[in-house]
Amino acid sequence: MSTIEERRADTGTVYERVQAGPEFADLRRRLRRFVFPMSAAFLVWYLAYVLLASYAPEFMATKVAGNINVGIVVGLLQFVSTFAITTVYVRFANRHIDPAAERIRQQIEGPAR
């Protein structure tokens, strides 16, 4: 850890270089490009349920089997979609964010020991 401590004394430039560097900008852009559209998609799906319930009650009342109607199925699918998005995010982070982050780390600390 001592090497980092030494670097920290004159890190002002290292921070600034990394901050301005293309890798860091790329990392943040990738993350933003994933996180924000994903949240938007999820919110839309979420609101679709409310809108369907208020404006298309007959559709929601369509019977699927026994006591189960479309409204209940769509409601329960909200859980499934939350789980699916999380899984996709974790894959994305493991595949794209971690390697990019590792490159930046090497840039600052030098090659991995």
Next chain:
Amino acid sequence: MSTAAIAALTAILLVGIASTVIGIVGHRARRTSDFLVASRNVGAGANAGAISGEYLSAASFLGIAGLVLSDGVDALWYPVGFTAGYLSLLLFVAAPLRRSGAYTVPDFAEVRLRSRGLRLVCTAFVLVIGWLYLLPQLQGAGLTVATVTGLPAWTGELGAGIVIVLSVMFGGMRSATFVQAFQYWLKLTAVTLPVIVALVYFLGSGHTYDRPAPPSFPERTTVDVHTGVTLQAGQDVTFTAAGRIDGRDVAPTEPQTWTAGSRHVVGEGTDLTFPAGSAVPVVAGGPVADDEWLLPLSGADPHQLLGIYSLIIATFLGTMGLPHVLVRFYTNPDGRAARRSAVYVLAMIGVFYLLVTLLGALSRFYTPQLLVGGQTDAAVLLLPTAVLGSGTAGAVLGGIVAAGAWAAFLSTSSGLVVSLAGVLSTDVLRGKRLSNFRFATVLAGAAPVALALGVTQLDFTETVALAFAVAASTFCPLLVLGVWWRGLTAKGAIAGVLAGGILAAGAVGVSLAGIAGTGVLGVLLYRPAIVSVPVAFATMIVVSVLTARERPTDVDAVMLRLHAPERLGLSRDAVSGRDRAELDEPAPDERAAGPA
């Protein structure tokens, strides 16, 4: 006391004793970071169990089934929101916050904006949110004890308070992790068994909810109306009553008849006795007939859409501001493990919510009398004896459910008390020693017990939603803008947190005082998020722009630390300096002990 009561009481005591013993003996807390974040070396599986165990509170265990019983499909909004809120926490703030090295929102505020004033404001709201969230937990403990044993509710509230404080005081977070993981599996068992049993009986009965009639009483039933309520009859119903109905005294000797669709005000303490097979009148405003109940947005309230939007905002954005949820992301050894935990957690809480929803649906057939008294939160607790009778089988199943309910209160509450004690001891008591944490723990636990004994009891899920609303109106804007926007200033943050917080907490205070408004205002008092969250964001942005000159000078370095990878040497424990200073023995490098 009946067999069922004794079985339930024994089960509750066992859970309490087991939790305290694991807390005290299992792992003696040695260092402050053990106490707060379990030294960051808990594995992903155990940690996911602990997160789920902690997250599934009284609102989840009792409240959701209760709401499903009365409101049907609309009640799904709560579990969906609780799950989705977890996702937004993961997407927007979890990783950067972890890298900031701050354990709590006040820590984050200080790391990011270097403002002592902001730190204090955050501390105040951590306490408000934490205590608000503890309130329904303790009331749930009281309700459980009262429902299954007939003892007064305060014994349960006080008992739960004592067990929580003791187990946290001597164990802290490290032991809490294992206690909570154990409690998750206990809770899951305690809902799975009754679901299986009740489902078998229900399918055997051939009953369907797809009919234009209200639920009916399976046998002659007397309902004691605890608090005054307006009831709506779905079909003509004849019954006897002792107490006050529609403003006049009624005696059991004169039978009462309500016609289909009529509404009646029933006074506090009135006993209503319905013959077997008669239709169940329900609390006015909710769906009356079973087939309405199966449909979304079936209630009679014209503003329910507004209420649902507001609830979605509160739950989706509020989770990230809950003190006990946030701190959990630190107990993983690294970011990868933290993400893996998150996936497990969503699976674990998703399964649980599905089962609880089913329980609520089944209780409409087995315990419809709860619809009359409005105490639907007791549905899960009463289901076992309603299905199996009060013999041995019913008593055993009832005991398991009561134990699960207690596990729910204890796990959520101990996580909250750990977080609150941490904040109290660092910011309010300004202490440096572990003994201060212990004093803070007592304080963190005693305040909500006092509150629980004093305020109006709302539906548990409603009270929890209030805590979410306050969190969404204060910490969500602070965290999201703090992580993603360089332009945030300390003054902007303080103004935004105060604006959102005062609006939301004010509305909450009015609701808890038992004052109910009507129309749009009435909805907003219970669900303030749709107004208070945008106000908080807007205030924070506008004031930050106006004070743009006061941006912290090290904003570049801090933003890099938040968004650059871990293990860069940039992440530092915000409390580690303090932590090390108070140690007598040299600290082993505990991170090395965790899985790499």
